[in-house]
Amino acid sequence: MTERGITHASFTLERRYKATPARVFKALSDPATKAKWFNPPEAWGKDEHTMDFRIGGIETSVGGPPGGAVHAFKAIYQDIVPNQRIIYTYDMALDDVRISVSLASFELIADGDHTLLKLTEMGAYLDGFGDGNAIRKEGTSILLDNLGAHLVRESAN
Amino acid sequence: MLNQHTDLDLMFQALADPTRRAMIDRLSRGPASVSELAKPFDMSLPAVVQHLQALENSGLVSSQKVGRVRTVQIQPDALSLAEQWINDRRTMWVKRLDRVGDLLAETENEPETRT
Numbered sequence: 001m002t003e004r005g006i007t008h009a010s011f012t013l014e015r016r017y018k019a020t021p022a023r024v025f026k027a028l029s030d031p032a033t034k035a036k037w038f039n040p041p042e043a044w045g046k047d048e049h050t051m052d053f054r055i056g057g058i059e060t061s062v063g064g065p066p067g068g069a070v071h072a073f074k075a076i077y078q079d080i081v082p083n084q085r086i087i088y089t090y091d092m093a094l095d096d097v098r099i100s101v102s103l104a105s106f107e108l109i110a111d112g113d114h115t116l117l118k119l120t121e122m123g124a125y126l127d128g129f130g131d132g133n134a135i136r137k138e139g140t141s142i143l144l145d146n147l148g149a150h151l152v153r154e155s156a157n
Numbered sequence: 158m159l160n161q162h163t164d165l166d167l168m169f170q171a172l173a174d175p176t177r178r179a180m181i182d183r184l185s186r187g188p189a190s191v192s193e194l195a196k197p198f199d200m201s202l203p204a205v206v207q208h209l210q211a212l213e214n215s216g217l218v219s220s221q222k223v224g225r226v227r228t229v230q231i232q233p234d235a236l237s238l239a240e241q242w243i244n245d246r247r248t249m250w251v252k253r254l255d256r257v258g259d260l261l262a263e264t265e266n267e268p269e270t271r272t
Contacts, residue, residue: 009243015254019261027257037256117257119250123243
């Protein structure tokens with residue numbers, strides 16, 4: 001039987017790009033440009049990506065590790081202010097089991113000839129992800145690699 | 158924020174050190190005694206024990222003493238699934254935002270198109 005429960009978590013990332021808000025906004029909103037950076041992890045290969053960038057429009061990305069669970073991302077654009085703000089909500093499913101429902105906000109703040117991009121994700125993670133095996137399978141070692149790589153980047157910043 | 162934020166901080170600290178990452182790497186292949194773990198490193202046993210204590214405090218490994226031998230093992234459940242998940246999301250976005258930066262740098266001199 002599935003044990004029901006929700007864990008809430010959030011994170012914020014900030015980047016300062018040497019670019020106008022218009023260029024950063026285009027990278028986030030133009031499907032052809034977005035396809036160049038919105039990749040899943042490299043080992044997964046190419047995802048199936050669709051994007052209808054307007055308020056109420058839907059974006060989907062479906063992919064996953066070879067032989068592993070199919071990860072399906074489905075987002076709805078909730079608010080768009082050109083060159084200033086993008087907010088979408090999304091859910092993630094692993095092999096048809098919904099594992100999370102999240103809110104993602106992108107804020108663009110002009111700063112001289114730079115733009116500050118602030119990403120905040122707030123998520124509700126559901127039911128310990130079914131039995132959780134799909135995620136656990138990918139292994140503690142990958143996780144530790146990620147944590148290590150993350151630390152290196154953090155300390156480099 | 159995550160409830161176990163302090164635990165995560167301890168884990169990040171524990172993994173900041175290359176010796177401790179190498180120990181985790183060794184332990185991910187199975188439990189080992191302290192002297193087995195110490196073998197590849199050119200350091201005193203007390204120094205090795207100190208690294209192991211940092212790992213143990215972070216919750217990444219646990220150890221048991223049987224007779225005179227202390228055996229160390231990895232704790233795969235140290236991070237809850239939710240923590241693993243949020244970390245994966247965060248790491249993925251760190252990479253994505255790096256790529257956005259690369260892309261913006263590459264296209265810096267292209268004329269801006271009106272949309």
